[in-house]
Amino acid sequence: MKTVDEFHDRNGFSEKEFLQSYNPNAFERLSLSVDAVIFSIDIESQKKNYRKLDDQRLTVLLVKRNEHPFIGKWSLPGGFVGIEETLDEAAIRIIKNKTGLDNLYMEQLYTYGNPNRDPRMRIISCSYLSLLDRSKFELSQSPLVTDSAWFEVETMEHKLVLSHADERIEVAIEKKETRNGKIKSMEYKTVGGSKLAFDHGTLLLDGLMRIRHKIDYTDIAFNLLSEEFSITQLQQIYEIILGKKLLAPAFRRKISTKIQETGKYSQEKGHRPSQFFVYREEE
Amino acid sequence: MKTVDEFHDRNGFSEKEFLQSYNPNAFERLSLSVDAVIFSIDIESQKKNYRKLDDQRLTVLLVKRNEHPFIGKWSLPGGFVGIEETLDEAAIRIIKNKTGLDNLYMEQLYTYGNPNRDPRMRIISCSYLSLLDRSKFELSQSPLVTDSAWFEVETMEHKLVLSHADERIEVAIEKKETRNGKIKSMEYKTVGGSKLAFDHGTLLLDGLMRIRHKIDYTDIAFNLLSEEFSITQLQQIYEIILGKKLLAPAFRRKISTKIQETGKYSQEKGHRPSQFFVYREEE
DNA sequence: CAATGTTATTATCACATTGGTAATAACATA
DNA sequence: TATGTTATTACCAATGTGATAATAACATTG
DSSP states (O other): OOOGGGOBOTTSOBHHHHHHTOOTTSSOOBEEEEEEEEEEOOHHHHHHTTOOGGGOOEEEEEEEOOSSSSTTSEEOOEEEOOTTSOHHHHHHHHHHHHHSOOSOEEEEEEEEOOTTSSSSSOEEEEEEEEEEOGGGOOGGGSTTGGGEEEEEEEEOSSEEEEEETTEEEEEEEEEEEEEETTEEEEEEEEOSOOSBSTTHHHHHHHHHHHHHHHTTTSOGGGGGSOSSEEHHHHHHHHHHHHTSOOOHHHHHHHHGGGEEEEEEEOOOSSSOOOEEEEEOOOO | OOOGGGOBOTTSOBHHHHHHTOOGGGSOOBEEEEEEEEEEOOHHHHHHTTOOGGGOOEEEEEEEOOSSSSTTSEEOOEEEOOTTSOHHHHHHHHHHHHHSOOSOEEEEEEEEOOTTSSSSSOEEEEEEEEEEOGGGOOGGGSTTGGGEEEEEEEEOSSEEEEEETTEEEEEEEEEEEEEETTEEEEEEEEOSOOSBSTTHHHHHHHHHHHHHHHTTTSOGGGGGSOSEEEHHHHHHHHHHHHTSOOOHHHHHHHHGGGEEEEEEEOOOSSSOOOEEEEEOOOO
């Protein structure tokens, strides 16, 4: 079998020779960062606050920037990719640093390369989507607790509203009809600046779209709940993400193949106890 | 309203001052390339060659590298992202250069950042998926015709086989069970080297998975056909991509809402003519 | 020109899935 | 014991899907 080295280019160089004389600065260089869109839902706390179902929210983890650029603004947790780590490794490292948690659901989302997205220089950002089981997590565990917070996410017709305590961030959204080949589709794009750093409003919106879409052909929603859960809790997760009410009997039927009874029951008072279930893997 | 400049960092610098003194080389730099997985199906030519339905194939555009590294090997068409262009712009430019075509269906697929994926240096690759209507396209129109070709794609249990004329490229595939949070899933990964340059076997396999999955919740398949087509041709596209036969009446029903009659009929002999349809956009 | 072969298209049926409402169950409290 | 609350099951209608059969519209052949 031929080895690569047997081939020579038009200058007569073998691959080994070529690589030895290769100048890495021949092309423009740039930097790569990873930014994480970390979602969670705190069903328990939302219940304690007497929230109605339609008032419950998905939350996203934001950190306040304490360095230029965009100092003082909220941003998605992120950081630069080290020269010797893969993108996934960088995302795991960054999420661990910001949340203290490991083994989360995590997937690469999209890569943003607008030349002007960072005022410092050309920085490409690869975004990751991550889902957190809030019962395992307390913000105080994080080394960054003083300037990180879970913001409730609310989508309205023309804007995305993020709120936490008395902070309120609005991101304008444009519904835009785009054509891609023969396919016409409605795209949701953020427009203009906001109180969010960089283009993180766009990253957040894209993450939101991804989870809303992916919830009905995968089981990612289970990652937002603890090991044992009632069907009602699970249904609430779906309702919050999809932004609409679901019918209990139909939901129960559809989900029944994916869960398994535990025989344990809830201790809530004043009504029939609900059974706890666990996620059952497909065979 | 406050401007960003009013904030000062711990060194007392405003954002403007910070940016003026920013050293872009403070972090490790790298390069970014875009590689395109361009699929097409040539129904007409496959019919002329008396191919049976189950013998029809999806094809992907490969170009032969005439420079180090991987000189002489086949690769996906790609190139470096210019310092002043977005990733989408780079993909459009590259596809136009390689195929001569514009206004194709195109979407960003995934970003690959393994530190060792390129022997020259750290090069990140952002892959794009593109679909081509073969009736509008002839390879001879391309400025790169001498070293580019449509390779038929065939997936088998443990390998991906690409073939064109007497060339045959095999890419080993590993079915790997991965766990991501609570979700267990089967992933298909390419293993080891092949006659394909870089990690392009992986890019190709991921593109294949994406199109197979996306075909049943979007209308991307229409991008592989010309304006007017018979339902049978459309069904063949679906069969080729999904890799299995479909029942004509069921397919007809399902697709009927997405197409519109033209009143024109095929001229083929020996049987009932088929009506031509056009893609109908949703209201 | 009728019989045959070929592909296109429609009809029909059984079955599964889903949206929706009603009924029942299992508690706590008044 | 009656009432309120949530959980769970039963049931029905409407819709969608897999599958086979029937019919239509040609060309070709004997």
